[in-house]
Amino acid sequence: MDITEDAVRDICTDAVFERGERYRGEGRIREIHRVDTTVTAVVSGSRQYDVRVDLTPDGFAPWCDCPYDGPGACKHVVAVLLECGDDPPPDDGDRLDAALDGADVDELRAFLREELATDADLRDRFLARVGEPTKRSVDELRTSINRQFEETNPEYHVVFEPIDFTHWFDLANEYREQGRDASAATVYRALVESLDDNMERVDGTYDHFSSAFSRALDGYVDCVAAAERDADAVTDAVEFLTERAMSGTPFLVEHFEKAAVELRETVGEQSGE
DSSP states (O other), X not given: OOOOHHHHHTTSOHHHHHHHHHHHHTTOEEEEEEXXXXXXXXXXXXXXXXXXXXXXTTTOOXXXXXXXXXXXXXXXXXXXXXXXXXXXXXXXXXXXXXXXXXSOHHHHHHHHHHHXXXXXXXXXXXXXXXXXXXXXXXXXXXXXXHHHHHHHSTTOSOBOSOXXXXXXXXXXXXXXXXXXXXXXXXXXXXXXXXXXXXXXXXXXXXXXXXXXXXXXXXXXXXXXXXXXXXXXXXXXXXHHHHHHHHHSOGXXXXXXXXXXXXXXXXXXXXXXX
16 A cells, blocks of 8 residues: 555645645544555544545545535545555454454354345345345335435535435446346436436535436446347337436436437447447
């Protein structure tokens, strides 16, 4: 793990780097933990902000729930990365491995089942990991995603701060790794619909939500093209994209139109047309 100042500067502006450096110097990092290459932390600003970074050398995959909407990473992420570079937190990975190795299988199974029974997100990930296709419809998944918008700022319709969609992207990726492209497409489509439906209530942090939308839309097109679907299913996907281009958020129209064209061309190439 080699986190250099230059590497941190590469993911933020000079002004943000200076603020992050100052935040670290002021001792604003309240909690910091690491398991393998994943670091989670709490950084104090106008309130307490949750931060997550990956210490692998591929851009750190930074995430923070602050309302920063500028280019690159925020000052809270910068503070955490600088801390990891100078004084990295101890890695709890070996401790977890030792605990798992020494755990009784029946007790571990009982604990896992209890957690799965009460944590729907974890249950989704577990079932995807063991190769089970999703039994949740796009509408059901979209309702769960919409709930995040409602809970972010319950007193107002407007959403001022980023929403963490990591669970949904991780779930889709898990399905893809298991070869369940149709299930992954279902998750991506639910994300696309929810983000499209709620985009006009976003005030600030546009880059965050736009990036999540583009990522979900690209994933949807890729999975529809990769899945072994019949012609009717592909036609349904194209019709969905075309309909959204006409009825969805105005500044997303071009994205839907391009996705529909890309899907037609990709499927056409695969079928030799």
